[in-house]
Amino acid sequence: MKNQLLAATVRLARLEDTASIAMLTELSGYSATIDQISSRLKKIIKDPHQSTYIAGVDREIAGWIHIRPHAYLEIDAVAEVGGLVAAENHRSQEKGKLLMRQAETWNSQQGYSMIYVHLNANRENSHPFYQALGFEWFKTSYSFIKNIHDPN
Numbered sequence: 277m278k279n280q281l282l283a284a285t286v287r288l289a290r291l292e293d294t295a296s297i298a299m300l301t302e303l304s305g306y307s308a309t310i311d312q313i314s315s316r317l318k319k320i321i322k323d324p325h326q327s328t329y330i331a332g333v334d335r336e337i338a339g340w341i342h343i344r345p346h347a348y349l350e351i352d353a354v355a356e357v358g359g360l361v362a363a364e365n366h367r368s369q370e371k372g373k374l375l376m377r378q379a380e381t382w383n384s385q386q387g388y389s390m391i392y393v394h395l396n397a398n399r400e401n402s403h404p405f406y407q408a409l410g411f412e413w414f415k416t417s418y419s420f421i422k423n424i425h426d427p428n
Contacts, residue, residue: 284338284371286378289317289328296337297330304361325386326358329378331371338366341375343382346392354390355383376409394419 289297291314298313308316320328326344330337342358357379362372383391393411395402403413 284331284333284366284374286329286331286374289321289330289340291317291321293317293330293337293340297328297340300337300340300361300363301359303364304359327382329375329382331362331366331375333366333371336363338363339371339375341379343379343391345386345388352390353388354392355379355386355388356392356394360393372405373409 294314294317295310297317298308298310301308301313317328320326320342326342328340328342331339339360339362341360343355344358345353346356347353357376360372360375362375379391391411393406395406397416407413
């Protein structure tokens with residue numbers, strides 16, 4: 277039987293990771309095709325100001341994290357976790373923590389002093405994970421979106 281607690285390695289995402297990233301993204305509740313993920317990942321890989329890392333276990337991608345800068349006028353720029361996903365069979369096995377540590381390293385290397393994480397209100401089961409890593413809840417907000425390509 278395969279040991280589910282195998283050590284994970286973290287590395288920058290590559291285009292050949294697209295299918296696995298798309299599958300994990302779908303499992304996290306976001307609908308995205310392999311082509312969409314590929315297009316987005318290409319842009320991220322080319323952008324020196326953001327990164328996507330994967331945690332791999334025995335040639336399997338166990339999770340991914342996207343980290344990017346977020347500039348504000350009213351406060352100093354921060355690093356922001358654009359997304360963090362761990363495969364169901366790797367949750368509670370330190371993969372998310374490993375990816376968050378990588379994000380903190382990236383944050384320090386880029387010269388930011390804080391990392392923001394925005395969570396969907398219905399992901400209450402994620403709150404203890406971030407709190408255990410030292411994140412503090414500081415506000416509740418609403419998010420609005422408008423499709424500017426919709427002719428209506």
